[in-house]
Amino acid sequence: MARYKLSDFKGDGAVLLQHPGTANFGDLSTQVGRWLMNKGFEVEVLRAGSGGVLVQGKEPANLKTTIGASAPLEVELSPDSRGTRVDVRMGKVSGSVWMARLFTYSWVALGVTFLPLKKELETFVRDLVVHQGTPGTPDALTCIGVQETGRAEYPLGTEERRIDNSANGSEVTRSIKATKRWTQSCQIELERTQANRLGGDLKMFDIVTVSSQAEKTVRKKYAISSDVEQTFEEQITLTVPKSTSVLLRMDWKKIVQHGYIRFINQHGQIVDIPYQVDVGVTFDQWQSEF
Numbered sequence: 001m002a003r004y005k006l007s008d009f010k011g012d013g014a015v016l017l018q019h020p021g022t023a024n025f026g027d028l029s030t031q032v033g034r035w036l037m038n039k040g041f042e043v044e045v046l047r048a049g050s051g052g053v054l055v056q057g058k059e060p061a062n063l064k065t066t067i068g069a070s071a072p073l074e075v076e077l078s079p080d081s082r083g084t085r086v087d088v089r090m091g092k093v094s095g096s097v098w099m100a101r102l103f104t105y106s107w108v109a110l111g112v113t114f115l116p117l118k119k120e121l122e123t124f125v126r127d128l129v130v131h132q133g134t135p136g137t138p139d140a141l142t143c144i145g146v147q148e149t150g151r152a153e154y155p156l157g158t159e160e161r162r163i164d165n166s167a168n169g170s171e172v173t174r175s176i177k178a179t180k181r182w183t184q185s186c187q188i189e190l191e192r193t194q195a196n197r198l199g200g201d202l203k204m205f206d207i208v209t210v211s212s213q214a215e216k217t218v219r220k221k222y223a224i225s226s227d228v229e230q231t232f233e234e235q236i237t238l239t240v241p242k243s244t245s246v247l248l249r250m251d252w253k254k255i256v257q258h259g260y261i262r263f264i265n266q267h268g269q270i271v272d273i274p275y276q277v278d279v280g281v282t283f284d285q286w287q288s289e290f
Contacts, residue, residue, distance in 0.1 A: 014087035015122055016080055017129050022050075023084045025077060028128065029053040032075055035124055039112060041073065052078035056091060073114075075121065086125050088118040143217050144270075148259040156180070156252040156281065163248065165240040176236045178283060180252055183229050186218045186277040193273050214261045214273040222257075222277050232281045245290055250283040 026048055032055050033043040041057030048054075057073040072091035077084060165172050188211050218224070240246045257279045260272045 013089075013118075014076075014085050016083060016085055017126050018083040019129055022079055023077070023129050025050065025053045025079075028077055028084075028125070029055055031128060032077070032121070032125065035121065036073070036075075039117070050079075052076065073117070077125070084125075084129050086122055088121050090114065142264055143213065143261060144264050145262045146217060146221055146259060147262065148257060150258050151279075152256050152258060153253045154256060156182075156254050159250045159252065159283075161248040161250075162245060163238060163240050164245045166243055166245050169242050171239055171241050174238045174240060176238065176248065178232075178234045178236055178250055180232045180281050180283070181229055182232065182254065182278070182281045184222075184224055184278045186215060186222070186224055186275060188214045188218070189274040189276065193271060210263060210271065210273060213263070214275060217261050218275050218277055222279065224277065234283075236285065238287070241289070247288050247290070249286040249288075251286070252281060252283045254278055255280040255282060 029045050029048045032053075033045060036043050036055065036057040039057075041059065044056045044058070046054040046056050053076070055075045055077075057075070059072075074087075074089050074091045076087040076089075078087075079085075159178075161176060163172075163174050190211055236248070238246060238248065255278070256276050258274070258276050260274045262270060262272050264270050
């Protein structure tokens with residue numbers, strides 16, 4: 001069984017992450033809180049501001065072990081002239097450090113133990129502060145694929161043509177040109193954006209940047225240079241029997257391609273941005289004789 005020193009738990013083992021500038025502690029508290037929640041902790045931000053943050057993670061009440069009250073995990077982040085200090089430590093129970101709890105506590109129900117968790121959390125914060133730069137700086141995004149998910153049709157109105165041959169004793173053949181003007185455009189659906197569980201949510205990304213990149217990707221894939229009006233034309237040939245009138249009805253519809261663009265940043269966080277793009281128009285043809 002591993003033997004730990006009391007200082008392993010009390011907070012004497014704070015680490016200094018050296019980096020230029022000052023960290024965005026508000027953003028850091030959000031990301032550390034999300035990280036702890038992904039581990040199963042109930043999270044409370046006890047302090048947050050330019051002077052640093054203190055985030056506390058507690059074992060969910062329904063998972064407490066038989067010892068009783070749970071010693072919480074505390075993460076304190078504070079500014080230093082050389083960068084950011086990170087202190088991951090066990091908290092206090094009833095105003096004093098519970099010695100027995102410190103040496104036996106393992107958060108068994110959550111599947112984590114203190115020292116490995118401390119090291120993993122310090123590495124997480126180091127990646128945010130040192131490698132990424134000041135938290136809150138937009139990540140570089142890379143498009144890793146465009147996935148088409150299906151097509152849909154939307155009505156554009158109905159057009160009718162009547163060919164009257166009721167006074168003629170022989171059949172006639174008529175050629176009709178069906179014409180529809182339409183504008184090809186694409187739409188990025190940020191409100192339907194989904195991030196995987198590594199990504200948290202869209203707040204992890206610069207929304208303006210990812211929206212712009214997504215639109216450029218879609219326009220390139222479908223060769224859309226701008227919202228230019230286009231014309232659809234199709235010839236329809238009708239044979240109208242003698243002494244008969246024919247009513248031609250065209251139910252116009254727009255064809256829309258749906259899909260999503262997948263992006264990834266340097267931390268492996270993935271976000272899927274849904275899109276829809278107009279790819280054509282067509283019509284359903286109906287005719288009746290009377």
